[in-house]
Amino acid sequence: MKEFSTLIGGRAGDGINSAGFLVAQLFNRMGYSVYSYFDYPSLIKGGHNFSLVRACEKKIGAHRSRCDFVLALNQDSVDLHPDMITGDTVVVYDSYKARYENGVPVDIDTILAEEKAPVVMGNSCIIGAFACAAGIPWETLEEVFRRHIPKSLDLNLKVARRGYDVAKPGTPVPRLPGKAVPLLTGNEAIGLGLIQGGMDAYVAYPMTPTSNVLHFLAGVQGEIGISVVHPENEIGVIMMALGFAYAGKKTAVGTSGGGFCLMTEGFSLSGMSEVPVVVVLGQRTGPSTGLPTYTAQSELFFALHAGQGEFPRLVVAPGDVEQAAELSAIAVQISWNCQVPAIILVDKTLCEGTYSYAEDMVQVPRLSAPDEPAAEPYQRYALTASGVSPMRFPPVQGSMIKVNGYAHDDDGITTEDADLTIRMMEKRGRKGATLANEVGKLDAVRVFGNPDSPDVLLCWGSNKGVCSEVGGELGLRVVQPLVLWPFPEEQFRNAIKGSSRIISVEDNSTGQLAILLSRFGIGVDHQILRYDGRPFAVDELSARVKEVVSHG
Amino acid sequence: MAEETFITGAQNTWCPGCGNFSIEFALKNVLAGLEKDGIARENIVLVGGIGCHAKIADYLGINSFYSIHGRTFPVATGIKLANPDLHVICCAGDGDAYAEGLDHLIFAAKRNVDITAIIHDNRVYGLTTGQYTPTSYMGFKGKSTPLGSFEEPFNPMELMLCSGATYIARGYTKKMDSLQRVIREGIHHRGFSFVEVLQICATYNNMTEYYKPRVYDLEGHDPSDFERACGKIREWDYNRDARIGLGVFYQVDKPTFGEHLREKEPLGGKDRESAIAKILESKS
Numbered sequence: 001m002k003e004f005s006t007l008i009g010g011r012a013g014d015g016i017n018s019a020g021f022l023v024a025q026l027f028n029r030m031g032y033s034v035y036s037y038f039d040y041p042s043l044i045k046g047g048h049n050f051s052l053v054r055a056c057e058k059k060i061g062a063h064r065s066r067c068d069f070v071l072a073l074n075q076d077s078v079d080l081h082p083d084m085i086t087g088d089t090v091v092v093y094d095s096y097k098a099r100y101e102n103g104v105p106v107d108i109d110t111i112l113a114e115e116k117a118p119v120v121m122g123n124s125c126i127i128g129a130f131a132c133a134a135g136i137p138w139e140t141l142e143e144v145f146r147r148h149i150p151k152s153l154d155l156n157l158k159v160a161r162r163g164y165d166v167a168k169p170g171t172p173v174p175r176l177p178g179k180a181v182p183l184l185t186g187n188e189a190i191g192l193g194l195i196q197g198g199m200d201a202y203v204a205y206p207m208t209p210t211s212n213v214l215h216f217l218a219g220v221q222g223e224i225g226i227s228v229v230h231p232e233n234e235i236g237v238i239m240m241a242l243g244f245a246y247a248g249k250k251t252a253v254g255t256s257g258g259g260f261c262l263m264t265e266g267f268s269l270s271g272m273s274e275v276p277v278v279v280v281l282g283q284r285t286g287p288s289t290g291l292p293t294y295t296a297q298s299e300l301f302f303a304l305h306a307g308q309g310e311f312p313r314l315v316v317a318p319g320d321v322e323q324a325a326e327l328s329a330i331a332v333q334i335s336w337n338c339q340v341p342a343i344i345l346v347d348k349t350l351c352e353g354t355y356s357y358a359e360d361m362v363q364v365p366r367l368s369a370p371d372e373p374a375a376e377p378y379q380r381y382a383l384t385a386s387g388v389s390p391m392r393f394p395p396v397q398g399s400m401i402k403v404n405g406y407a408h409d410d411d412g413i414t415t416e417d418a419d420l421t422i423r424m425m426e427k428r429g430r431k432g433a434t435l436a437n438e439v440g441k442l443d444a445v446r447v448f449g450n451p452d453s454p455d456v457l458l459c460w461g462s463n464k465g466v467c468s469e470v471g472g473e474l475g476l477r478v479v480q481p482l483v484l485w486p487f488p489e490e491q492f493r494n495a496i497k498g499s500s501r502i503i504s505v506e507d508n509s510t511g512q513l514a515i516l517l518s519r520f521g522i523g524v525d526h527q528i529l530r531y532d533g534r535p536f537a538v539d540e541l542s543a544r545v546k547e548v549v550s551h552g
Numbered sequence: 553m554a555e556e557t558f559i560t561g562a563q564n565t566w567c568p569g570c571g572n573f574s575i576e577f578a579l580k581n582v583l584a585g586l587e588k589d590g591i592a593r594e595n596i597v598l599v600g601g602i603g604c605h606a607k608i609a610d611y612l613g614i615n616s617f618y619s620i621h622g623r624t625f626p627v628a629t630g631i632k633l634a635n636p637d638l639h640v641i642c643c644a645g646d647g648d649a650y651a652e653g654l655d656h657l658i659f660a661a662k663r664n665v666d667i668t669a670i671i672h673d674n675r676v677y678g679l680t681t682g683q684y685t686p687t688s689y690m691g692f693k694g695k696s697t698p699l700g701s702f703e704e705p706f707n708p709m710e711l712m713l714c715s716g717a718t719y720i721a722r723g724y725t726k727k728m729d730s731l732q733r734v735i736r737e738g739i740h741h742r743g744f745s746f747v748e749v750l751q752i753c754a755t756y757n758n759m760t761e762y763y764k765p766r767v768y769d770l771e772g773h774d775p776s777d778f779e780r781a782c783g784k785i786r787e788w789d790y791n792r793d794a795r796i797g798l799g800v801f802y803q804v805d806k807p808t809f810g811e812h813l814r815e816k817e818p819l820g821g822k823d824r825e826s827a828i829a830k831i832l833e834s835k836s
Binding site for chain 2: 028147180181182183184188192195196200201203220223224225227229231232233235236237239240241242243244245246247248249251265266269273357359393394395396397398399400401402403404405406408411412413414
């Protein structure tokens with residue numbers, strides 16, 4: 001199988017993320033499917049940033065721990081990754097800032113000075129040298145630059161050409177028949193999915209790893225026709241979202257665990273008032289501020305239990321960009337149709353990872369609300385069989401539309417009556433059943449790899465990428481629940497039917513999905529847990545799984 | 553429509569003599585007047601916080617969002633942005649607006665969002681049975697401060713002036729005419745209208761005897777003059793003894809939040825699909 005892995009490293013401020021994107025686009029135009037992981041500390045200038053770009057013949061969603069190419073804009077890019085560099089690795093380096101024996105030196109400083117180019121264009125220069133060393137045609141680079149460099153294109157091209165000319169062509173990366181496809185980050189895919197699901201407004205306060213959902217949607221708000229607002233804090237965010245929804249606008253918010261802590265009172269209000277909201281919850285390493293720019297899957301229980309009291313909610317956990325788009329679109333619709341809060345539970349690896357996007361794999365269903373006709377006079381909390389009351393939005397002549405976070409009657413007026421309290425609790429409970437029924441219509445549990453294998457490799461969220469590849473390699477059955485609540489028990493039992501061993505992979509220290517499964521009497525036999533904030537490389541996980549499988 | 557229909561059948565549980573009755577009465581009259589002027593009741597939304605004041609959401613027969621403690625303003629802002637044709641009125645208490653949700657109040661003023669804030673300022677927590685609030689006078693003996701509070705109150709009107717509110721007025725629950733006037737004008741004002749209402753708490757903080765000789769109607773005051781407004785607002789600081797002005801202290805015209813959103817309607821169906829196709833094309 002043809003595949004190439006490339007590491008681009010430098011200091012924060014060197015434009016490593018965009019350099020990684022450009023390298024990914026080069027491989028995209030060479031016909032490869034790509035996946036890119038961006039690793040950076042929480043600072044603005046300095047430190048060590050790196051992008052790992054893996055390009056492959058087949059669709060992938062994980063990186064490897066060996067590199068074919070290294071683009072070093074600092075010495076750390078070589079020194080901090082000894083395991084990734086082998087004798088075959090081609091190291092292209094900035095000869096002013098780094099040294100590497102038998103590498104490809106590029107005198108970026110001199111080139112930039114001669115071309116009167118700013119320091120940040122060093123990445124264009126080294127990409128030029130890399131393209132030559134990788135045997136990527138100049139025309140391909142030029143096309144990528146033209147499409148994706150918005151500013152100072154000519155100067156960037158000039159600097160890249162100088163880099164291209166100083167490098168020696170190595171063994172060329174073969175061109176594959178695949179066509180260039182969109183490259184999306186998980187955050188962008190979520191944003192697109194929300195739009196496809198019919199979202200009207202997005203409200204968020206910036207927080208890694210979901211800030212780029214806000215940036216992306218703010219950037220396209222004009223062409224899509226949505227409102228995007230950045231209020232004073234996360235409490236303001238969720239309350240403003242509920243205001244939008246009360247007035248008839250499907251609304252989503254985005255945050256990470258810390259911000260969601262502030263939102264939980266509003267989240268519970270959504271449950272009680274039946275005013276829907278979708279929360280994009282991007283996990284990072286906790287507790288507290290933790291590792292702000294690194295990954296985790298430690299908020300599953302938080303998502304399941306957030307908010308005081310009991311109320312139905314939807315929790316979905318996409319694992320790649322196609323699932324992110326599809327499930328985001330579904331979450332907007334189900335949340336609105338069933339009038340419940342929904343959480344799109346993602347993690348830094350997916351949010352800020354870049355993937356080749358296969359549009360044809362995304363099927364956005366058009367879902368409709370339970371058919372409950374409104375009676376007159378209008379009652380916001382009319383009791384119905386599905387538990388879902390017809391929603392109206394002001395202004396409606398002759399209708400008084402009252403929503404309420406207190407226990408309330410059918411009209412939305414506060415009550416402390418015991419019988420009414422029971423009736424309304426049971427009405428919301430019926431919505432939970434309606435919601436579970438909606439989830440039952442979805443393909444809520446996916447199986448990859450060898451469906452007949454007795455060994456199940458179980459994962460959720462972004463680990464889908466690495467697990468499906470490792471499971472495929474080792475001939476295991478890979479099972480990924482896409483909906484975590486209401487838990488699709490029947491679909492899950494079908495997915496693991498006939499298996500004799502379940503090995504779970506999670507980015508947390510307690511095995512939260514395994515604990516969730518134990519509620520249903522489903523036992524996990526082995527847990528592979530990681531909680532250092534870093535995603536598994538394919539080779540790393542493969543070794544861990546082999547160990548479990550062979551030693552049982 | 554008869555104004556009686558502005559009151560729902562919900563059982564009223566305010567204490568006898570509560571100042572909230574006056575605010576409810578004033579607001580009901582203002583709404584009836586608006587309806588006569590062509591602003592139909594379905595175009596009004598009332599947002600309440602949590603506290604004695606917020607029961608007004610149950611009692612007034614209009615659209616309402618009975619929110620949580622301190623969080624009226626962001627809800628109201630969302631409603632206004634979603635549908636700029638609605639008139640959105642926030643009823644918030646002093647604990648609500650000045651303690652739990654002060655950040656939202658300041659930002660609503662800063663944005664000059666076109667909503668009306670009516671603050672039921674009885675200078676005590678009533679529903680939690682008598683604790684000091686941000687506007688209680690220094691030395692207030694409440695259940696949480698049996699030795700007297702050690703904090704000076706802040707002047708909410710001064711806070712609103714420096715935060716960007718474009719309409720700042722004060723009413724008093726025992727002066728019905730001026731109370732109705734400042735509420736009505738506040739609703740008509742384009743921008744963030746802040747109506748501070750001195751309210752009697754009949755059970756925990758009945759200041760009738762204190763207010764009675766001190767309140768007076770502002771006369772000959774130019775509300776468009778920031779410096780004069782500032783001076784007038786500082787005449788009484790909610791702590792030391794002074795005359796207490798009632799009426800409009802400050803009013804200016806400024807662009808409101810979300811005006812630019814007005815022309816835009818969400819694209820549906822095909823349009824959205826082609827916009828998405830364009831975005832995807834740019835990412836390849």
